[in-house]
Amino acid sequence: MIRVGLTGGIASGKSAVGELLRQHGALVIDSDQLARDVVAPGSAGLAAVIERFGAGILLPDGGLDRAALGRLVFSDDAARAELNAIIHPRVRAAATAIEAQVSDPYAIVVHMIPLLVETGQQDSFDALVVVDVDEDTQRARLMARNDLTEDEAQARIDAQVSRTDRLRVADFVIRNDAGLEELAERAHAVWHELLKRRGQQGDGCGC
Template structure:
């Protein structure tokens, strides 16, 4: 099995690339989905979050109010580190389980979608890294015009991640998503051909 990581800064188009890779046959393991599972109602993760941050981050239906929690930790590095210490180990355990299931099924190409791959130091844990990138000005425009965020909030979200220049040096493949939407599938086709070739070479060993 070839296990790759997929990453990209906010509004880079990473989720679109993940969907295109899934359509071509990749098994996608989404860290955002796992993060929600890690703090679902009834989990030890949610109990730990409530113990640290209080019931103000709990929604009326008993689930985690992710927006309230995000507001609580976004400008507080100590609180953000505390949250990460709760969520990241749980997410890693869930990812390990998902990868083991994929291996048991005989899946050839598994891609873990991890937004903060480089920030948490996981880039060397995979057989290769796919980085989706776009210039900061393009990503800012997408956040403001497509997602309806105010420019100060959008800039704060961009600044909270490592600059793409630091990540490009550690990437195996880079998908440049600064052009028209119709150009992206062609790039992913070329990327997929390289990934399949690498998977075939691994199988032949």
């Protein structure tokens, strides 16, 4: 099995790359989705979040108001750290459980983790793929996607490690500064390299 960490700054295009790798045959474990799952209505994770941040972060239907919670934690480093302490262990346990079910010894398992470097997991994988964009593009995409002000978008970018630190630990970098066709070509090139690594690991294919 090849275990791959896939990360990148917020609004860099990780999900698009993850989907492209899934189409090539990877098992993609999406930590963003797991982070939603572990705070689903009725979950122990949501109960812990309510206990810390109060019922004001709930939607009328009882679900988590992620926008309201974001406004709280992205302006308060201590609050964000407390939220991460609730969410991250649950997400890691869920990801571990999914990976444990993989029976194919030659599977390529991609863990898509937004805060992979921030949480010190860069040495936990056989390969680390970073999706990269310049900060101006990142900020513009984030403002459009999440309906944020420039200051709000910048605060979310600043809450993550720097682009330089992220690139420093990358085995492969996929630039997402053009169209979908170019992104698909770049993801395919990385997939080919992952297949080569899998071949070197023991199946002799590398094709």
